[in-house]
Amino acid sequence: MSHNFAPYQDTAPDIERTLSPPATKSPSPRPQAQPPRRSPGAFSPPKSPSYQNNETFFNPGQGWPTEEADDDLETGRQRTLGSAGGFWSRRSGIDLYETxxxxxxxxxxxxxxxxxxxxxxxxxxxxxxxxDYVRFHAWQSALTFSVLFVLHIIFSWSRILSYLILVGDLGLIGFMTFRAYKDAETVDRFQIPIFGRIANSILDDE
Structure with missing residues (x-):
C-alpha cells in the first residue's frame, strides 16, 4: 500500500474560476452639434422699432408699419386738413361751371x-x-330785398320796428350767402318762400 506524503491541505484544490473580461474605458460621449456660426454678411431679423420713435405701434394683423405706410398716413392727414381748410376753401366741382x-x-x-x-x-x-345759378340768386335777392326795403320805408316812423326789420335783413343775408356758397357745387337752388318760385319762373321765361 502506498502512502501519500503530500503535505496536508485544509482547503480544497484551487478550482479554475471564470474570469470576467478586462475592464475597458467607456467611450467618450458623443460631442454635441454646435450651431453654425453666422457669417458677417448673413441675414439677421429686423429689430423691432423703438418704443419712443414717432409713436409707432404694433398691429398684430399687419405687423410693424413701414415708411411707405407712414407716408400714406401723412398724406391722408394733409388731405383731411386741406378738405377742412375753412369756409372759402378750394372746391374742385366749382371749376366745371363758367361765369x-x-x-x-x-x-x-x-x-x-x-x-x-x-x-x-x-x-x-x-x-x-x-x-343760371347766379342769375337765380340775383333774381331772388332782388325781389326779396326790394320788398324788405319797402317795409323799411313803411315802418320808418317806428324805431323798434325798423331795427327788427334790419336784424331780419342781416340774418337773411348771412343765411342765404351760406346756402348760395354751399349749394354751388351741386347747383341746387334753395328757394325763399314765394320769392324763390317767382325767381324760377322768371328764369324759365328768359
Missing part, C-alpha cells in the same frame, strides 16, 4: 346777397349771362 365775370361760381352767387341788395343783384343781372 361771364370770370369769378368762381360760389363767390359770384354770394355777391347776389353781399352786394348791397337790392341794388347789387340788379347790377349782377346786367353783367352775368352764362350762369
Amino acid at each position: 361771364s365775370l370770370g369769378l368762381r361760381l360760389d363767390w359770384e352767387a354770394c355777391l347776389a346777397y353781399l352786394g348791397l341788395p337790392p341794388a347789387g343783384p340788379v347790377i349782377l343781372l346786367l353783367f352775368e349771362h352764362r350762369s
Whole structure:
C-alpha cells in the first residue's frame, strides 16, 4: 500500500474560476452639434422699432408699419386738413361751371346777397349771362330785398320796428350767402318762400 506524503491541505484544490473580461474605458460621449456660426454678411431679423420713435405701434394683423405706410398716413392727414381748410376753401366741382365775370361760381352767387341788395343783384343781372345759378340768386335777392326795403320805408316812423326789420335783413343775408356758397357745387337752388318760385319762373321765361 502506498502512502501519500503530500503535505496536508485544509482547503480544497484551487478550482479554475471564470474570469470576467478586462475592464475597458467607456467611450467618450458623443460631442454635441454646435450651431453654425453666422457669417458677417448673413441675414439677421429686423429689430423691432423703438418704443419712443414717432409713436409707432404694433398691429398684430399687419405687423410693424413701414415708411411707405407712414407716408400714406401723412398724406391722408394733409388731405383731411386741406378738405377742412375753412369756409372759402378750394372746391374742385366749382371749376366745371363758367361765369361771364370770370369769378368762381360760389363767390359770384354770394355777391347776389353781399352786394348791397337790392341794388347789387340788379347790377349782377346786367353783367352775368352764362350762369343760371347766379342769375337765380340775383333774381331772388332782388325781389326779396326790394320788398324788405319797402317795409323799411313803411315802418320808418317806428324805431323798434325798423331795427327788427334790419336784424331780419342781416340774418337773411348771412343765411342765404351760406346756402348760395354751399349749394354751388351741386347747383341746387334753395328757394325763399314765394320769392324763390317767382325767381324760377322768371328764369324759365328768359
